[in-house]
Amino acid sequence: MVNLLKNDRLLKALLRQPVDVTPVWMMRQAGRYLPEYREVRQQAGDFMSLCKNPELACEVTLQPLRRFDLDAAILFSDILTIPDAMGLGLYFTEGEGPRFMHPITTHQQVLQLPIPDPEQELRYVPDAVRLIRKNLNGSVPLIGFAGSPWTLATYMVEGGPSKTYNKIKTLMYQQPATLHLLLDKLAKAIIVYLSAQIAAGVQVIMLFDTWGGVLTTPDYQEFSLNYMKQILLALPKESEGRELPKILFTKQGGNWLESMATAGCEGVGLDWTIDIGQAKSRIGAQVALQGNMDPALLFAKPERIEQEVARILESFGHGSGHVFNLGHGIQPTTPIEHVKIFIDAVHRLSAQYH
């Protein structure tokens, strides 16, 4: 299987092995900024129907690779598939994001939450992985992912969008044992879920900790990072005879890079607010870094985009260990031609650093 991967820059960069140019992919690269995505999305009906249809999920996963010289595919799915399979009744409201019909409010509810079987209730996910791998045909590696336990718990307890996270924080401060029980169940569910993704063929794992950044330092350690560590340590170290790199991304986690770097991951994702050179001097000896251009830069003129790519490459400096990415998901109104300029600039301008 190893020799079948034509472009393995991503795997090599995550393991800090030499590469010819810096690999690049984009969070939410299969998404609404692409007209062909919007077409499939309309065909599928709602967002979750698209996630649950392996053929369509495969199709949208591959779409950005047809347009751009990307160094990875990422499984098209959502971090909330697990709570959905646990029976919380996920639905999406236009412009407001995800909501649950049955948010968590009691200890009893947490006790009764099932751990979904990824080859049963979540079978559409490994099915999509198998189909995507077949269609990728060894061109680039496929990234699998899950949300962090803290992030999933935040959605499950808040039930909908929040600016202040009062419900989950009140639970955390008033009934920490209930929250720990929930996080522990989620960690177990994520371990079997990601293991199934790996068995089905994903070659890199990424953990999205979208809401870890709203915590204090000790609470981040206790309620978010600890559970991500459990997951990272429980996952297989290899797959298909090759090392399986894992990326840990806490949005707004700049204060905690050192503890993220020792959590058992090969790569740490950076949002755009931290200087990647500074991050490299703090943790670059232990892990690869992924990031970190502000997605809003894709609204700038081509010269300014290239200037920013050059600045970030220069800040990281020479050598491997950098996976270029945006610091957050690409936005739906992003001009497509700017994406091509961005991706090509990373490859063209990074050669001198390798």
Next chain:
Amino acid sequence: MVNLLKNDRLLKALLRQPVDVTPVWMMRQAGRYLPEYREVRQQAGDFMSLCKNPELACEVTLQPLRRFDLDAAILFSDILTIPDAMGLGLYFTEGEGPRFMHPITTHQQVLQLPIPDPEQELRYVPDAVRLIRKNLNGSVPLIGFAGSPWTLATYMVEGGPSKTYNKIKTLMYQQPATLHLLLDKLAKAIIVYLSAQIAAGVQVIMLFDTWGGVLTTPDYQEFSLNYMKQILLALPKESEGRELPKILFTKQGGNWLESMATAGCEGVGLDWTIDIGQAKSRIGAQVALQGNMDPALLFAKPERIEQEVARILESFGHGSGHVFNLGHGIQPTTPIEHVKIFIDAVHRLSAQYH
């Protein structure tokens, strides 16, 4: 005048001079969590009518001091008084926050923006300051404030709430000269505005950079911090024969503490995501630190609140240079009795560190 200030802990702590206990106040301490505030607010009609009525603004400024043993009063006002006086037509929508009827979209508009005279169009602000000082009668110092130029520009260009700040960032990346012109005008307007607050009697200044944290490191320096420096350096060093301390607060600014500490302020405000002990070891030799309890802790049980106060005090450690505060504004649904527990705990538990 100096001898008239009965409680000057705040001023001393900001200048890192010895104090008996750690001073404490809360961002948005005059606010919706108080029933007496809600009553005055209803009497005033809308939020801006309350800001523009010096007698009522004075009344709500004093309300929290009647309930709690606070070491400072903060002028009741809003950071958007300046763009409102510039003619942008500020209004508030329920639950969605501030909006402008005439957001900035062109260079021409920026050219034509007037710099409001604080004793004319904004006279209600220094009038409120004079009235509050008279009513405080030397009990505690009065804090004046303004939003940072970047933060005001963000509201003025976005025109309403945003998650991604695409409008201001597109302006920043496509027409930086227009944005610099706007920021320069805002800095000038803020300098005369804060100078008028000082002349009217505020004894401490705080700059709120609510949205600086959404920028990359070089953009933060160029578009936010530089203009805050201009303001800090232009303001008087003393007032009423006493040093006038200035506090700089960039929410989510943990990555940039070192550059904030050398911007010309005496104190740096911290949100709750950074460890205050770590912040002290980074910049505590240069400035005082203000913060940094998560406002959501006020929803916890009394023991947990006291435990968190103790943790933060222990993290800062011995000596002066700490102003206890929340890491962000107190929330409207906060239980009042928890506020008293919090304030009293700071005084009681901090004595051993002084």
